[in-house]
Amino acid sequence: MWANLAEAMRQLLLERDYDSINMGHIAARAGLARNTLYNYASDKSALVLALTQRAGRPAVERVAAIAARSADPAEQRMREIIETVLEAFTDQTLQLMFRPGSGTPGAEAPKRPANAFDAVAVEVRNVVRDGIARGEFRDVGDVHLMVDLLAGVIRAGAERIGRDPADFAATAREAQKIILTSLARRPD
The missing domain is CATH 1.10.357.10 (Tetracycline Repressor, domain 2)
Known part of the structure; x- marks a missing residue:
């Protein structure tokens, strides 16, 4: 799942500015329900921190x-x-x-x-x-x-x-x- 989230973020960054990306965009791109994404991180900053730690x-x-x-x-x-x-x-x-x-x-x-x-x-x-x-x-x-x-x-x-x-x-x-x-x- 973390690889999917990282890839979703990479793809979104190719399409739009970082500040315009929200948790809904990330969830949709990763094929998750938005509420499910909150099981991995409470917000975009927490998600980015978790992704960078893993990477x-x-x-x-x-x-x-x-x-x-x-x-x-x-x-x-x-x-x-x-x-x-x-x-x-x-x-x-x-x-x-x-x-x-x-x-x-x-x-x-x-x-x-x-x-x-x-x-x-x-x-x-x-x-x-x-x-x-x-x-x-x-x-x-x-x-x-x-x-x-x-x-x-x-x-x-x-x-x-x-x-x-x-x-x-x-x-x-x-x-x-x-x-x-x-x-x-x-x-x-």
Whole structure:
């Protein structure tokens, strides 16, 4: 059913603006009674959050596996994480994370529910800390802040890929360059 709901949302987004889509449209496209759809989510924002969590799960698991390879250099792991996350955003369902009210960074609500990529931020912080401890990355001071700032680079890349999936390779390379340059040890 979740795959049907994701596909219904993809199709609707090809036909109309996000804001004009309502639960009735989604239910009809997925072949459900509107009341049945409310068994899956209380409103469109909750449905989008659930869809993005499910769509993002494989990428989150892959990032966790990459981050856990502590014998590998932090830079190598970071490169792979960036590519994995950006590749995940070639799925249009994940592009829904950037809609207002979807429970993602930048959404209007001061308190937001967890999204599929909060776990990615945790893993990236761990890789950054590991890289600092091993002398591979410079001491950035506030690791949490640094990762939040680097997430902006990923978001910009993900949005670009969403607009034009053919830009994936160039966008991934540039995001890796920006992020790794910001973490690089600098000569004293």
